[in-house]
Amino acid sequence: MRILVTGGAGFIGANFLNLLVPRHREHQFVNLDALTYAANPRSLDPVASLPNYAFERADLCDFSGLRAVFARHQPEVVVHFAAESHVDRSIAGPRAFVRTNVEGTFNLLEACRELWTPGQGLFHHVSTDEVFGSLGATGRFDEETRYDPSSPYSASKAASDHLVRAWHRTFGLPVRVSNCSNNYGPLQFPEKLIPLMILNLLERKPLPVYGQGLNVRDWLYVEDHCEAIWAIIGAGQNGRTYNIGGRSEQRNIDVVKQLCHLVAEETGTPEAELLGLICYVSDRPGHDLRYAIDSSRIEAELAWKPRESFASGLRKTVRWYLANRAWIDSVRTGEYRRWIEQNYGSR
């Protein structure tokens, strides 16, 4: 198969390619990525020289450039990861989110519709559980849960999900959608909670926790997410949605405390010293209280299950950041430092 992956230089896309390109030499993988601030080409070092991997720098919002990539590679499957993905950035500047997540997804759907005859091809859309809004203390999101997004990020992802389903119903485009909970693991840009805390711990910087740290997220190790997407591509049904979760709900403050414990153990630092770095900062506006996923559909239909526990996945993640300082230095540019200062400096 010829498989085009968008956003493959970002966190989840790069993990997906690093996992699947070496394993599936019978398939050709093309990574289409605009290389925004969130991308790091070094993340693809393990596959960059393999014969079944190619890279195309292109912006989803440039339709003629996109068509040229489609004409060159004639993909049979599209796996759509590319997005603006950081909630805080969507609050500071929502325009890029509407542009890439809505217009970019629209362009990609149109490029597929142009290339494929009706019923041909497969478009897998990677989305988030944030489209469902916030849960109270109980309950879980399933595939029938009503959309109720809170942030510009989740609203733009919700819009893209609707476009994908409409292209299926209206034009017969073969699509599958997955809505996944929070991912963590190697190669995640250090503006997100877990890598931000690990790097601040290593540098003895304050650990900024929003509000009281009581927001709950359902954490999934990134490779488990990638395996789930691959299972859906292989054996899912067209027009169907699959929720993917880790069955691993954690309050933010507990995640931060576990990271203090792990970094203390891994570096031989007194844990109390690291716990003392925790500071509470004013909450994110519209901050959803709790997300939890009911992934019984994918578990029952595709026999998928997360392999990694939160404890083992978190330790692997800490070890990866400890061992990969060069990768970290290469993503922490001047722009990154300005953003951290702008977002946390005034709270």
Ligand SMILES: NC(=O)c1ccc[n+]([C@@H]2O[C@H](COP(=O)([O-])OP(=O)(O)OC[C@H]3O[C@@H](n4cnc5c(N)ncnc54)[C@H](O)[C@@H]3O)[C@@H](O)[C@H]2O)c1
């Ligand atoms: N990270 C999570 O916890 C999580 C959870 C559920 C779903 N998702 C979804 O998974 C996908 C990947 O998330 P991620 O965390 O890897 O994101 P990321 O921000 O790490 O990577 C996004 C990638 O998309 C590329 N990109 C952005 N705009 C582009 C454009 N206009 N044209 C081409 N490429 C562009 C970037 O260069 C980057 O490589 C997103 O669609 C996100 O909504 C993420």
